[in-house]
Amino acid sequence: QVQLVESGGGLVQAGGSLRLSCAASGRTFSSYAMGWFRQAPGKERKFVAAISWGGATTYYADSVKGRFTISRDNAKNTVYLQMNSLKPEDTAVYYCAARTRAWSTHVNEYDYWGQGTQVTVSS
Numbered sequence: 846q847v848q849l850v851e852s853g854g855g856l857v858q859a860g861g862s863l864r865l866s867c868a869a870s871g872r873t874f875s876s877y878a879m880g881w882f883r884q885a886p887g888k889e890r891k892f893v894a895a896i897s898w899g900g901a902t903t904y905y906a907d908s909v910k911g912r913f914t915i916s917r918d919n920a921k922n923t924v925y926l927q928m929n930s931l932k933p934e935d936t937a938v939y940y941c942a943a944r945t946r947a948w949s950t951h952v953n954e955y956d957y958w959g960q961g962t963q964v965t966v967s968s
Contacts, residue, residue, distance in 0.1 A: 847871040847943050847957050854939060854962030857931055861966070865926040867941030867959055875899070875919040878948035880955060881926045883937035883964075890940065894926060895948035904948065909935075931966045938963050 853865040867879070880895040894915040895904045903915050914927040924941055939962050942955035949955065 849959035851959045851962040874922040877943040879924040885937040892950040
């Protein structure tokens with residue numbers, strides 16, 4: 846089992862940047878594919894980015910491609926989401942998630958979730 850704790854959210858102006866971190870407990874972090882999702886008020890949780898166990902493969906939602914970068918440091922049990930050129934429509938609670946199988950874009954295919962961190966982008 847793994848526990849996930851996100852950090853790094855906050856308020857930023859449009860065009861700005863934030864880096865989210867997700868720290869994982871447990872000794873088997875490198876065996877989990879990781880994903881970032883986001884949920885805006887009144888909307889369903891949506892896929893943002895995913896990364897494979899070793900970090901060689903990454904995948905992004907079209908809405909963030911070219912602006913966001915997912916990465917991981919297995920020695921630190923941490924996955925990151927670097928967010929650049931932020932837009933007001935990026936405002937949401939951001940969640941990291943872990944999956945014991947290969948990475949996925951589907952919310953219901955992840956086994957463990959963090960509590961989320963709020964990102965607010967002002968125009």
